[in-house]
Amino acid sequence: MTTRTTQQLFNLEGRTALVTGGSRGLGLQMAHALGEAGAKVMLTSRKAADLEEAVADLQAAGIDARWIAADCSREDDIRKMADQAMERIGDIDILVNNAGAAWGAPAEDHPVEGWDKVMNLNVRGYFILSQHVAKRSMIPRNKGRIVNIASIAGLGGSPPDIQTVAYNTSKGAVITLTQALACEWGKYNINVNAICPGFFPSKMTQATLQRLGEDELAAHAPLRRLGDDEDLKGITLLYASDAGKHITGQWLAVDGGVSVITGG
Template structure:
């Protein structure tokens, strides 16, 4: 019996920011495709709820509380992952956050915080996990944003960080290892984070619908197909790409 190139049976996956929203959707998709998953987030209450939410997948689900902007936390995570998994097949760098504001209104501390969460964490976790991924080849999926490829008025630090995610993805992909490194660029996805944006700017909802050819906001599960593809053998000759998953929002330039 032939095995589907999308089958992730016996694969080990780690998802940062995996306690809720997009990260939890990625984790569910990987688990349903057969992978065992480790969820990483700062708040243990979210991790416990996420583990319970994935109990119906039949996959092994582990959790680890860490601040992935801290080098010591990332090293502890790598040690724990090595103890539990021995090796790693799939890394999803999903941890991120954003605050809306005009460029002149951001403090230096806010700038640094957004760069650390959205970009530095990708470097730190990838660096710590690289030895495990390189044992037999692996997959790194970095979660950027549509703001990786065009600017928006109220998200200067976030856009700068997510643009950096794409360039870091290309740099890692060019290394001579059997590790495919790619980025997914979500568009307007309906999450707690974007809900706060709509509360701050009530006109945002209609503006998004007006520009999105798909005619709706995305849901976290809309990203799962791209995630499973980039995590599986189906993408073994795909590396260094940045794939928009935005309902066509970025197609209008």
């Protein structure tokens, strides 16, 4: 075997990627990373207008990108979307489970419908799509990469003024799901890993940013900053490419160091 160069290991030319929640924010950032490395990218989210704008942005950067609107909290939508994606771009080499929901409320008053909404999208949806893509596309070809977006919220509780018990629980479940799938599907040469972002300016963190302020949140990080439009690109590409072929069942916090602070 000829040892490949770093550039060859990170090259994704000839591969296809499906990114959920890909029309903005972290999903679009990761789609850029995959497309810039040569992958053909399919985006999905609920709103067609947002997807059209995102795909135009990717295409302007020279990326082969397309979209399908779907609600990843609904099983029928998930399966139909995945089948349509494979019909349009071929087998899926890289799946990025990024679509997510949050619900802020004190635990003692948290509505059950809010809990169910978060769990359906953040956990159940990830499992259904991973299972469908693995069974239809990855297992038969004995290869694949799955990247699950968890959160540093999934590593434990949050400060008392950030009341997101369902979100924290769901993201903890994503980490465990990642590890369980990695154990079961390693024999099929499918790598399953997770990213745990910290605070990035996004819709998911908008309420927290409004309540606490960007400067205050940044002050809690050793690097004294929030995540930006580049900070998930490197880890996404590592997990998705042959550069990370011996990494599976792992999670990495991309949070400016927040998760290494002890004692609050």
